[in-house]
Amino acid sequence: MDRSQKIGGVLGGMGPDATVDFMAKVIALTDAGCDQDHVRMLVDHNPHVPNRQQAILGDGEDPGPALAAMAAQLEASGAHFLVIPCNTAYVFEDDILAATSIPLISIITESVSAVRDRAPGAKSVGILATDGCLKSGIYQAGIEAAGMTVVLPTAGELEQTMVLINAIKAGTQSKAAGAGMKSLAAGLVSRGADAIIAGCTEIPLVLHDAAVDVPLISSTDVLALKTVKLAMGGESLPAR
Amino acid sequence: MDRSQKIGGVLGGMGPDATVDFMAKVIALTDAGCDQDHVRMLVDHNPHVPNRQQAILGDGEDPGPALAAMAAQLEASGAHFLVIPCNTAYVFEDDILAATSIPLISIITESVSAVRDRAPGAKSVGILATDGCLKSGIYQAGIEAAGMTVVLPTAGELEQTMVLINAIKAGTQSKAAGAGMKSLAAGLVSRGADAIIAGCTEIPLVLHDAAVDVPLISSTDVLALKTVKLAMGGESLPAR
Structure with a gap:
């Protein structure tokens, strides 16, 4: 592994197939000749995060604490930046930012x-x-x-x-x-x-x-391409 | 989430598409009506693990330490059991067992x-x-x-x-x-x-x-089905 490579932390499972689609696109967008050329991702594939829509519409449990805990654990496990292959989850990005010190790509x-x-x-x-x-x-x-x-x-x-x-x-x-x-x-x-x-x-x-x-x-494709660029060192990580 | 549910820790990325295929099969094999019905997995998608074949055939870096470190981190992050969607990696299962106290499904x-x-x-x-x-x-x-x-x-x-x-x-x-x-x-x-x-x-x-x-x-299908059974509580975790 090239030292300039970064590990992406993925808050996943929202929904499950969308996360798999995101990972498949990251793999497909990477120029690789063998396993070791691909990017490393730490994925918390957690479909149990409370429903984002219901929380925003006013009658559901707040998913913010679950997202914050996932993000903090991904940072502790070695992730250099965070992504979420779920658009609605970004409504709760302040909870994630408060719990972490690494960049969250929007x-x-x-x-x-x-x-x-x-x-x-x-x-x-x-x-x-x-x-x-x-x-x-x-x-x-x-x-x-x-x-x-x-x-x-x-x-x-x-x-x-x-x-x-x-x-x-x-x-x-x-x-x-x-x-x-x-x-x-x-x-x-x-x-x-x-x-x-x-x-x-x-x-x-x-x-x-x-x-x-x-x-x-x-x-999904946009986030996958950005993830590859950041992980492979083609783009620098944004400041936090 | 049902309290009997367990979190699967996945030592992944060996190879990348195989891990995505495994995750897609876990999702497809789960009887789910919404996100929250699916199983949670903590996935270290790490294609940078040294080549297993080369190590066994005698001229490559030992992947055992990398696999052990991944497994220990997955346990620390909350996984209840471990799986590896890579057959050859099981040659190094003793390294993983020495570094963890949760079951490794073979x-x-x-x-x-x-x-x-x-x-x-x-x-x-x-x-x-x-x-x-x-x-x-x-x-x-x-x-x-x-x-x-x-x-x-x-x-x-x-x-x-x-x-x-x-x-x-x-x-x-x-x-x-x-x-x-x-x-x-x-x-x-x-x-x-x-x-x-x-x-x-x-x-x-x-x-x-x-x-x-x-x-x-x-x-892959066999391991995915076993993962769903263990994660959903349909089968008890084996002893360690």
Whole structure:
């Protein structure tokens, strides 16, 4: 192992298949000729973290303490930086920051930044995300800070998004789920989105580039690429 | 989380895709309706562990200390039992046992035991595994202790097996690799194997049941199923 390499700490299991998808993408994005060329990750694959959506919507246990404890343990185990392949969990990032002293890479910031690379002229960005994530406003704030406007799902579309996301979490990555997500993306495009952020890590499991008429930014792929760059030393760790 | 649930500690990254395949199988084998129904795993995805084959064949760094350190850290982080989705790593199980006090589930023992379930009348078991694993004799000892005889690859077949395994570790899960592995399995069957153990976790990435004329025992699937049973409390942890 090259001394400049860094170990990524992954707060995972939210959901389980999304974490596996994230890890597979990290592996696929690494230029490797043998095991030892790949990046090391410490993964707390913990699906038992309290439901993020329910907590934000007001009737569920706070997941902040569980996320903080996972992050502190990953740092103690040797992680040099933290990532979470779950967008909604970033609503609780202050709890994680308070419990650790290593950088937490934001999937939100990275995904908004990726819009600029993938769709340089985009003025209006559609977001597919959970109800909790959208209620928190973290994506809207990031997109507006970058000088773009936001196209949100309607109430009915958001309800349908949650049905599909929860089916994927339960293990159903069906063609019907893909068709449903494609239709939701088309709705955002019809209302002016020049690019779409798949801002929930369940979504890229069923929705792919070819199904959307504008650039589709997969938050999972964005976080995986950033993880490879940081782990391999191609990018320096941000300050804490 | 049910109090009877246990946390599995996974010594992973050997190889990377095999660990992701193992985790995906644990998730698929779990009867879950939402994130919180899934099992928690602490995964040290560490591809930097020194090459097991080279160490056994006599010209590489000993991976024992790295495996022992990973295992001790997983125990300290809260794991209740340990698994390794890498068959050859079990050659170094004494190092891991010396560094920990929690059970280490043997992929070798479990895979041999699975032959009895999947092919009850089998008298002769073929093994596809790495050169290091076969040189150590751990599979041969397990199969003979279970009253069955062993069918091994020829020297040429073993060389071809390693070419395919190393290509998979480098990221190539091609149809050609699947065809090559199928041909190697057919060789074992032609020499009398009533069942075949895919005794390297890279192999199930390209070789599936339908490609083999006798029962094929995937060591990855066997370990994943055992992990789910132990984690969900369906089976008690073995004594240490």
